[in-house]
Amino acid sequence: MIAARFRWLRTKLHRLFRRGQQESELDAEMQFHFDQLVAEFEAEGMSKSRATAAAHREFGTVDSYREEIRDSWRPSDLADLWRSLISAIRSLARSPGFTVLAITTLALGIGANTSMFSVLNEVSIRPLPYPDSHALHRIYRATPQDQLGATSPADYLDLLEQKENFGEFTAYVSQEMNLSEPGEPAMIARAFRVPANFFDVFGIHPNLGRNFRLEEEQQGNHRVIILSHNFWQSRFGGRPDIIGHTVRVDSEPHEIIGVMPESYNDWRMHGYVNLFRPMGWTDEERRDRSANNVRIAGRVSSDLPPGAAESFIANFGEHLAIDYPDQNAGTSWHNTPYEVVKVGGGHIPLSMLVGLSGFVLLIACSNLANFLLARTIARSREFALRGALGASRLQLLRPLILESLILAIVGGLLAILVTTWTTDFLTVLSTDDQGDAVSFPTDWNVMGWAMGAAILTSVAFGIAPALYAMRLDLNQVLKSGGRGSSDGRGQKRLRHALIIGQFALAMMLLNGAVLFIRGLSDLNNRKEGWESDNLITASVRLPEADYQETERINLFHEQVLQQLQALPAVESASVSYALPFFGLSNPRKLIIEGRDTVEVGREPVAVINGVSVDYFETLGTTLRAGRKFNDGDHADALRVFVINQSMAQTLFGDTSPIGQRVAYHSEDEPAWGEIVGVVANVKSVTPDAQPITFQIYHPMAQEPIGFNEFAVRTNGPIPHDLTDNIRHIIAGIDPTLPVRKLQSAASRIDRSNYQTGVFGQMLFGFAVLGLALAALGIYGVIARIVAQRTSEFGIRLALGAQVQDITFMVLASGLKLSLAGSALGLVGAYGISRLLKFAFPSIEMDHLPVMTAMFVLLLVVALLASYLPARRASKISPVEALRAE
Amino acid sequence: MEKVRKELLQGTLDLLILKSLSTASLHGWDIAKRIALVSKDRLSLKQGSLYPALHRLEGRGWIEAEWGVSDAGRSAKFYKLTPMGLTQLTTETEHWQSFAAAMASVLRMEELL
Numbered sequence: 002m003i004a005a006r007f008r009w010l011r012t013k014l015h016r017l018f019r020r021g022q023q024e025s026e027l028d029a030e031m032q033f034h035f036d037q038l039v040a041e042f043e044a045e046g047m048s049k050s051r052a053t054a055a056a057h058r059e060f061g062t063v064d065s066y067r068e069e070i071r072d073s074w075r076p077s078d079l080a081d082l083w084r085s086l087i088s089a090i091r092s093l094a095r096s097p098g099f100t101v102l103a104i105t106t107l108a109l110g111i112g113a114n115t116s117m118f119s120v121l122n123e124v125s126i127r128p129l130p131y132p133d134s135h136a137l138h139r140i141y142r143a144t145p146q147d148q149l150g151a152t153s154p155a156d157y158l159d160l161l162e163q164k165e166n167f168g169e170f171t172a173y174v175s176q177e178m179n180l181s182e183p184g185e186p187a188m189i190a191r192a193f194r195v196p197a198n199f200f201d202v203f204g205i206h207p208n209l210g211r212n213f214r215l216e217e218e219q220q221g222n223h224r225v226i227i228l229s230h231n232f233w234q235s236r237f238g239g240r241p242d243i244i245g246h247t248v249r250v251d252s253e254p255h256e257i258i259g260v261m262p263e264s265y266n267d268w269r270m271h272g273y274v275n276l277f278r279p280m281g282w283t284d285e286e287r288r289d290r291s292a293n294n295v296r297i298a299g300r301v302s303s304d305l306p307p308g309a310a311e312s313f314i315a316n317f318g319e320h321l322a323i324d325y326p327d328q329n330a331g332t333s334w335h336n337t338p339y340e341v342v343k344v345g346g347g348h349i350p351l352s353m354l355v356g357l358s359g360f361v362l363l364i365a366c367s368n369l370a371n372f373l374l375a376r377t378i379a380r381s382r383e384f385a386l387r388g389a390l391g392a393s394r395l396q397l398l399r400p401l402i403l404e405s406l407i408l409a410i411v412g413g414l415l416a417i418l419v420t421t422w423t424t425d426f427l428t429v430l431s432t433d434d435q436g437d438a439v440s441f442p443t444d445w446n447v448m449g450w451a452m453g454a455a456i457l458t459s460v461a462f463g464i465a466p467a468l469y470a471m472r473l474d475l476n477q478v479l480k481s482g483g484r485g486s487s488d489g490r491g492q493k494r495l496r497h498a499l500i501i502g503q504f505a506l507a508m509m510l511l512n513g514a515v516l517f518i519r520g521l522s523d524l525n526n527r528k529e530g531w532e533s534d535n536l537i538t539a540s541v542r543l544p545e546a547d548y549q550e551t552e553r554i555n556l557f558h559e560q561v562l563q564q565l566q567a568l569p570a571v572e573s574a575s576v577s578y579a580l581p582f583f584g585l586s587n588p589r590k591l592i593i594e595g596r597d598t599v600e601v602g603r604e605p606v607a608v609i610n611g612v613s614v615d616y617f618e619t620l621g622t623t624l625r626a627g628r629k630f631n632d633g634d635h636a637d638a639l640r641v642f643v644i645n646q647s648m649a650q651t652l653f654g655d656t657s658p659i660g661q662r663v664a665y666h667s668e669d670e671p672a673w674g675e676i677v678g679v680v681a682n683v684k685s686v687t688p689d690a691q692p693i694t695f696q697i698y699h700p701m702a703q704e705p706i707g708f709n710e711f712a713v714r715t716n717g718p719i720p721h722d723l724t725d726n727i728r729h730i731i732a733g734i735d736p737t738l739p740v741r742k743l744q745s746a747a748s749r750i751d752r753s754n755y756q757t758g759v760f761g762q763m764l765f766g767f768a769v770l771g772l773a774l775a776a777l778g779i780y781g782v783i784a785r786i787v788a789q790r791t792s793e794f795g796i797r798l799a800l801g802a803q804v805q806d807i808t809f810m811v812l813a814s815g816l817k818l819s820l821a822g823s824a825l826g827l828v829g830a831y832g833i834s835r836l837l838k839f840a841f842p843s844i845e846m847d848h849l850p851v852m853t854a855m856f857v858l859l860l861v862v863a864l865l866a867s868y869l870p871a872r873r874a875s876k877i878s879p880v881e882a883l884r885a886e
Numbered sequence: 887m888e889k890v891r892k893e894l895l896q897g898t899l900d901l902l903i904l905k906s907l908s909t910a911s912l913h914g915w916d917i918a919k920r921i922a923l924v925s926k927d928r929l930s931l932k933q934g935s936l937y938p939a940l941h942r943l944e945g946r947g948w949i950e951a952e953w954g955v956s957d958a959g960r961s962a963k964f965y966k967l968t969p970m971g972l973t974q975l976t977t978e979t980e981h982w983q984s985f986a987a988a989m990a991s992v993l994r995m996e997e998l999l
Contacts, residue, residue, distance in 0.1 A: 030914060030963045031937055037915045038933065069938035123932030
């Protein structure tokens with residue numbers, strides 16, 4: 002039966018595609034029959050001619066049979082479809098401009114949206130790769146300065162003791178470690194120090210080697226490491242025999258005991274961690290309550306009623322604040338599910354991008370609708386004619402549906418290309434300086450939805466006008482000459498509304514993008530209290546094992562700075578804890594000599610920086626009063642401080658702060674020092690929410706630490722060999738030290754705001770796309786108006802209208818539409834800018850000039866887009882226009 | 887013997903063709919001969935009208951065709967019944983018989999009146 006069906010299908014296909022052969026076979030078949038008849042009559046004794054005549058009578062009319070048979074050949078729906086398809090393609094090819102516009106519009110609209118949703122999915126929707134990830138929480142110790150603060154080892158150990166039925170707690174201390182192997186360049190690895198239960202709590206274990214053991218938490222047993230999958234691949238080439246291998250971490254030999262599976266490395270969580278090492282706290286560290294580097298995570302027990310975890314954590318925080326007010330007054334504890342944490346602060350900009358990419362799709366679809374509408378209306382005469390000749394509704398609609406489908410499908414296929422490019426571009430943008438990148442796999446579900454929307458739009462707007470056309474009085478349409486003097490009123494209004502909507506959307510997009518980009522570049526260029534031109538920086542971390550004594554650190558600094566300053570192009574060089582463009586950190590409480598003790602928790606807090614002698618000069622922070630540090634402020638000299646203007650003003654008002662004595666708050670006897678100078682306020686390029694305005698500096702030599710930022714100012718453009726020279730100098734002093742971020746300050750600043758930069762670039766991309774689409778849309782509409790009114794213009798010209806009048810009329814109609822759209826868009830633009838302000842509070846946005854400029858820009862674009870058709874209208878020859886009528 | 891009216895009832899030609907193909911695969915000429923022979927020439931039809939019918943049946947998948955060599959040594963197109971055609975023949979035959987019986991009884995009744 003199946004075989005029979007197959008043969009039957011073959012017959013159909015045969016009939017479909019091999020018409021010529023069919024015809025000749027049919028003729029041969031009938032000829033055979035006819036010849037037999039003739040032969041029979043001849044056998045009865047008739048003459049040849051009489052036999053032929055008799056055979057004709059007996060057989061009937063060959064032509065009518067042939068006709069009938071041909072009819073039986075062509076019923077196939079398949080054939081009809083094929084033919085309709087071919088004619089649809091031909092019809093699209095006849096108007097290549099329209100086809101290309103429609104397809105491009107769709108491809109860009111769908112493509113942009115799919116990549117944005119793919120990013121959204123990658124960043125916030127996709128669950129974390131840990132079992133029962135909803136039960137995982139991050140626990141924060143909020144201080145007035147930092148809502149998401151960390152805590153101390155002693156607090157964490159208390160929490161472990163008191164956990165009751167909460168579930169499990171674990172913690173990590175994130176830090177950089179120097180990694181070196183003989184014969185390999187030293188490097189800085191991003192490391193987590195963790196308790197032995199760390200991976201148990203997250204529910205993922207090493208798939209090579211073993212997990213940490215409890216006894217390895219103890220100081221002394223802690224020299225074992227587990228590698229992340231990425232690091233194992235990139236640094237050790239994925240060698241399977243890596244277990245048992247020994248590497249030097251911070252100058253001490255460590256054994257590699259495990260490798261985590263790839264799935265652990267979710268970039269939103271600990272994806273950029275290279276290696277894990279047990280905490281290995283010393284007894285002294287375990288008692289430390291003022292350290293601020295332990296970050297706590299927990300897996301909440303499923304037995305816990307809702308809200309119990311939150312109140313337990315808050316309660317624990319309250320007790321800490323009461324029991325240890327020195328360290329904890331004014332702090333509170335709270336927890337957030339990891340599924341919320343993973344998105345971080347990024348969800349507002351991200352949802353904005355997704356929303357804005359939706360705008361682009363909206364513009365794209367309305368453009369498509371407009372194109373299709375125009376095209377179908379232009380063909381209303383064709384439909385009326387075919388309808389009059391008896392074509393059924395379906396027959397009339399079929400070519401339109403097919404054309405729309407072809408457009409949607411081709412556009413969709415191109416959209417896949419667009420998506421691939423966009424996500425590749427995003428991956429490149431997200432690549433950090435160690436080569437780790439976030440990839441955004443294309444979300445095919447979204448692609449499907451976007452395709453669906455495109456198909457729906459194109460089919461709906463492809464046939465809606467046709468349905469409308471069919472309602473028309475056929476006679477009327479045929480009589481009106483097809484070119485008609487105008488579209489139907491409703492049609493026109495709809496098309497104009499679409500254009501106005503597009504301009505409104507484009508206005509919102511443009512405004513948002515320009516405001517944001519201006520704000521961002523202001524942020525990157527604000528250079529408040531520092532100067533980044535002709536400045537090169539490098540980051541070095543001195544491992545504790547080798548640099549235990551402060552003298553060694555100071556010696557290292559002296560040697561490096563001395564050699565740097567000896568380089569020919571170098572004006573000055575410095576070393577400090579932090580670079581001003583990335584903000585000072587590590588806030589400390591201050592006490593001021595001669596003042597009443599302030600209530601605990603309300604002491605003045607300042608961010609600190611330890612700086613070498615030439616720091617202010619190298620970074621370009623200007624001195625406002627007193628003096629800078631000098632060689633006299635060495636390790637054994639009297640402690641000295643330099644403070645910033647805002648601290649000087651707030652704390653000392655009109656009295657001079659120079660000579661005042663201050664100290665950092667500490668449990669021991671305060672180490673008093675004298676304020677010797679006041680410098681300008683420094684603002685970082687990172688948009689932080691609540692910056693601490695007090696800044697205090699002390700000489701590096703008086704409190705040297707191993708985290709060092711070197712800065713080198715050149716006396717002109719940075720010479721090419723300077724980076725190599727700096728590297729050589731540091732390697733010459735300590736070859737095991739890796740040097741990181743050895744690049745110009747300018748490029749590091751760009752780098753640090755790259756995420757915000759990517760956001761701005763994408764916003765700008767959408768805006769340009771939206772504007773281009775809107776321009777295309779208005780061009781299409783105006784061109785259409787001109788084409789329809791050719792004869793009217795001809796009459797006007799014949800009656801004495803001037804060419805300028807015609808041009809002006811056309812331009813005015815374009816201007817009217819764009820004016821209405823842009824004005825409407827201003828309202829939305831204001832909303833968008835409010836939203837941006839909310840998402841990026843530290844970005845300054847100057848609405849008025851931007852809005853005005855964008856308004857003018859849109860009008861200019863509209864005028865340009867209308868100008869081409871207007872010029873065509875002005876070239877109408879009245880004679881020809883009237884003759885064509 | 888009087889010839890039946892020339893216009894065959896709608897659908898009868900299809901049935902005749904299917905019936906004649908039920909025993910052997912034949913070409914058009916043979917089918918015409920067979921119908922004439924079996925009906926004792928009482929069913930006359932324009933022989934050419936077989937061909938549209940044959941192609942219609944082939945299109946429906948009830949018969950299939952193959953080129954072969956006729957008894958006379960000329961190449962001819964041979965038709966044979968497909969399994970689908972066989973089923974169709976059975977149902978059509980039953981259909982026709984019950985229709986004929988019904989017609990017959992109606993007509994008998996008319997005679998009685």
